[in-house]
Amino acid sequence: MLTSFQEARLGLDQMVRDINDAGFPPPAFAGTDLTKFAITPFGWSIGSGYSSTPCQIGTAGGGTCTTASVTNSPGDFDIIVETNPNIQDPASKVQWIRYQLVGTTLMRGVADKSGGGTDPDAVTTAAGVLVPFVQNVVNNACPPQIPNCQTAYPGIFPGGAPVPIFSYACDNSSPPPATVPCLGPGADNSPTNIRDVMITLVVAAPLADAATGMPRLVQLNGRGRRINPNQ
């Protein structure tokens, strides 16, 4: 159980750090080499218009940020961060860092950003890029050995519905407030405009409690705030 929860906490910490750094370095760093600066803090599929046409973020599979694998990124269980986490290295490039929930495993993949016309979705889902990051993440589905985990905790899963790992707040073009949920059509709803990413990880211990038969769950919450300016 401890291993599961430790993994989840470390995972949450890493996700928050990546999101905080999203969009670095911004285009103000000049140059024409797209691999040297982030054109957007968060990537999306080229099929949905990356990078010239922003898609619209939705919930429960809504929105227009559809990927080739018929998920949504940015979406409830999928996000692609565009940043250079290793700027000290002169040879470093901007990277696409993807978090995607597959079954009950949160995967993480890192790929160097390529030049124009390359699809962040395709590059980060290529074979061998995504690797298991946090296991037994039950936000969207219960593992086979604990079939009723979502109904056992109505407080964590209101109505027994899945809980998004990622929910988004976008800069508000008509403040106050400074940010608004990135939902529904509107100029503010765009991956380029995401300011805050709220992260909710619900992780289960591999086995149910031996005495009660109840699944053992823990919910971790975090928030990443993109500080780099809008691109």
Added chain:
Amino acid sequence: MRTGRQIRTRRTEKGIALLISIFILLLISVVAIALIVSSGTETALAGNYRASTGVYYAGLSGLEETRARLLSKNPDAFSTTDPTNFLPPAGTALNMGDAYYLINPVGGEPITPWDSASTYPDNQFGVEFGLSSGFFSPTNPSPTALSVWNRNPLQPLGIPGPLYKWVRINAVSEKSLGIDVDADNLADSTTPLYFDGAHFSNSSSAGPQVLELTSFATLPNGSQKIVQYLVAPTPLNLTFNAALTMDGNNVLFTVPNTTNFWVRGSDQFSVGSCNPGPGVVDAVGYTNSSDSSQSNILSAIQTGPPSNKDRQGNYTNGVAPNPDVSYETLSPNLQTVAGLNTLVQTITQNADVVINGNATQSSMPSGMSPTSPMTIVVNGDLTFNGWHNTGYGLLLVTGTFTFDPDATWNGIVLVIGKGVLYSHQSGSGQFNGAVFLASTLDSSGNPLPPASAPGSPNFDFTTSSGSNGIYYSSCWIQASMPGMSYKVLSFHEIAQ
């Protein structure tokens, strides 16, 4: 005999209770130890995450304090708290290789980041400016300033502040950032970078200098983080193409027929060392060429004959035909309600005085002067009545601005919100600088959709008003332009 056997049997069971007790005690101990170990591990894990988050925000608070104190309007600005021996005077670029440290000692501990043998050395400096840039280490000692947590009024209160230790302020170059801003395939290590509003540049004429802020934070448990900003000052940079700009559709316009009411687009008035230039702007500008704006304005200006009643010549820039009433193309942010709201918010965030609710001349700050123009925001109606005085600076009114021309205003007047500037009293006051009106509300007072164009502004100087009018002055505009915050150009955490 039977009795004797029974006694012997009882004697063989003697002590079993003790054994059972010891066994149960052992079992309980094992469970307790397991619980303690489990709980301790849980606590440690939670503590690790808390420490990671805590040290991140400690570092961020150092960056934010420094960014705020770079702004001269901040009460704790470095220019106020450390006017000598710290940063060079405003407008003077930092030299490459110079480092300035904001230090935040706890309990009088020594913080000397330039000393590699100190407790909190600045090893990051060498990474960015090391051998390849020729600046091996910061000057020993480098200029320092104390954090607000080590100054009055916070220091005597003993409030534990954030646990950042130092924040370095320095110039950056292509080499230190590892970029090539001019695409010459050379990484210049000696030329500071500047920000032209969109990109970095090697040219000092491009804009203000880019400053790097690097914050080092550490917690008592040893957690450490370095976070870094690149920042540059961003002026408000409002431009006016007319002495009086009416932004929106179907503008409403009423003006006096008096001979002394002028709207002049020729540049006038010196302020300090600033002298008016030869350039001119339009007298009256409107922003919708396909509605009744132009005709509404022109029809309000009295024409002859007789010629002594003709006031068309009072709307002039000395170049264009009179009356000089022209269509203006504004910057995109001034063409939508959302953009105007953002402008209002930006100015409000950087104002010297914000008055929420209706106000009168008695609400005006006494500190205004020609050498100290102020940015004043009135979130409501503003009424001047019998104020024989002069205001200096940028005045933003979101409600109706009722102007008594006993007063004069030198600087910028923005009436954005209701968009009504009203005057119906006599006097010889005037506006020197520029006046801008925009309505972001509909006729019922409800906010217009963010993406829509602004509504109908109303310049209502009744025919009996005695104002001397509006005189464009680039010097007063420049003097009144508020200094905005240091904009964050980039942020990242440096891996430890």
